[in-house]
Amino acid sequence: xxxxxxxxxxxxxxxxxxxxxxxxxxxxxxxxxxxxxxxxxxxxxxxxxxxxxxxxxxxxxxxxxxxxxxxxxxxxxxxxxxxxxxxxxxxxxxxxxxxxxxxxxxxxxxxxxxxxxxxxxxxxxxxxxxxxxxxxxxxxxxxxxxxxxxxxxxxxxxxxxxxxxxxxxxxxxxxxxxxxxxxxxxxxxxxxxxxxxxxxxxxxxxxxxxxxxxx
Numbered sequence: 001x002x003x004x005x006x007x008x009x010x011x012x013x014x015x016x017x018x019x020x021x022x023x024x025x026x027x028x029x030x031x032x033x034x035x036x037x038x039x040x041x042x043x044x045x046x047x048x049x050x051x052x053x054x055x056x057x058x059x060x061x062x063x064x065x066x067x068x069x070x071x072x073x074x075x076x077x078x079x080x081x082x083x084x085x086x087x088x089x090x091x092x093x094x095x096x097x098x099x100x101x102x103x104x105x106x107x108x109x110x111x112x113x114x115x116x117x118x119x120x121x122x123x124x125x126x127x128x129x130x131x132x133x134x135x136x137x138x139x140x141x142x143x144x145x146x147x148x149x150x151x152x153x154x155x156x157x158x159x160x161x162x163x164x165x166x167x168x169x170x171x172x173x174x175x176x177x178x179x180x181x182x183x184x185x186x187x188x189x190x191x192x193x194x195x196x197x198x199x200x201x202x203x204x205x206x207x208x209x210x211x212x213x214x215x
Contacts (some may be wrong), residue, residue, distance in 0.1 A: 023098035089126035
């Protein structure tokens with residue numbers, strides 16, 4: 001059963017350490033992470049401890065880590081806002097769905113939309129960007145639905161499964177998100193199923209969301 005509207009976004013903290021470590025050590029999850037996956041459990045844990053430690057004690061951090069949480073299912077995913085430039089009002093966005101059984105369009109749609117709301121409404125940013133592997137069609141199609149533009153292609157930039165893949169760079173401006181939000185509504189008081197259906201209806205002509213289930 002997909003999460004209901006009791007799903008929410010919150011700041012990641014040290015209590016989430018074991019959950020995040022478990023996700024990162026899952027090969028299916030790690031496949032979508034950037035960097036060298038051949039790390040020891042100790043290195044993984046130390047990196048995550050360092051990551052979570054940077055979220056506290058800063059009034060204007062350069063990076064923010066958030067959890068997608070749910071009363072029904074507990075933590076289900078991780079959001080990362082990096083390279084935040086308060087002067088230029090922009091940042092880079094990554095989101096990952098940790099629980100395999102919840103890697104579907106409904107959860108990914110909720111995560112993407114709430115992340116963009118947070119960036120533009122709470123942080124008052126002007127632009128967000130994301131870098132997505134070419135094989136992760138579900139994620140880059142989801143961004144395209146929101147109005148994001150593919151601005152660059154890094155050719156054969158990342159190695160997975162013995163092959164080299166392109167990486168796509170997307171950018172979304174505040175006014176583009178506002179146009180998208182006006183079309184689909186603020187999506188409050190509706191089910192996540194209705195939200196994903198609205199995302200699909202708002203997609204540009206030429207194809208809907210991808211069939212892949214990874215976020």
